[in-house]
Amino acid sequence: MEPRVNLSKSDPAAYAALLAMNKAASDSADAAGIDPKLRELLKVRASQINGCTYCLRMHTRDALELGESTDRLAVVSAWADSEYFTAVERAALALCESITMVSVDHVPHGVYTMARAVLSDDQISAVAWLSAAINMFNRVAIASRYPVKP
Template sequence: METRVNLSKSDPTAYTALLAMNEAASAAADAAGIDPKLRELLKIRASQLNGCSYCLRMHTRDALKLGESTDRLSVVAAWADSEYFSAVERAALALCESITLVSVDHVPRGVYTMASAVLTNEQISAVSWLSAAINMFNRIAITSRYPVKP
């Protein structure tokens, strides 16, 4: 694997600001009642879409520590075709996917309507901020080529 500038270390002020934003997003998720396991599923799904092996490994481990099942983890990439996820989880996953792929579909009305049917405004905001944060972390890890060794 090639060596690249480690963005989290090359500009610690910017990275510290991202960490603070992530903490604020997590606090908002707590206040909005977003289950910690769902937060990890959102991070996993965005990381799958972005191809971030570093974040995938980290958040899969975190989800397992929280008690997430291996069955749900194994199908989160195909959540829409399974019956493992509740309406709230499905809405949050759809919103997270759409935010992650914003250049493809610009968070279409249908996704937002589905989310607003089952999520409160606070939950939509929290899912959106969590999605923005993991997407930033994915981009930093991928660009920096964080090593992922067994």
């Protein structure tokens, strides 16, 4: 495969801004009470949708280190068809998926209504910012073709 420009190294200032945005999103998630394991599940799910192998491996490992179960990680791509996830997790996953696929469905009212039923405004905001951050990281890693070796 032809080497690509590593975007995180070619423009350190832009990448630092992305890291700062991600830190702010994480801080907001902390303040809103979003469980760290749920944050990793959101990152895994967005990375699955985007096909980002690099971020998938990273956030799967991070989730496991936080104590997430292999069963839940194995079925997160089909979360809507399983009984593994709480109402809060389901709403956050639905919102994250819609934000990730914004060009397809523009975050439909039904998804937002589902989120409003179980998430506070601060939690909705945190999930949205976490989703935006992981989607940006996915795009940087995919465009740069970050290597993923065993």
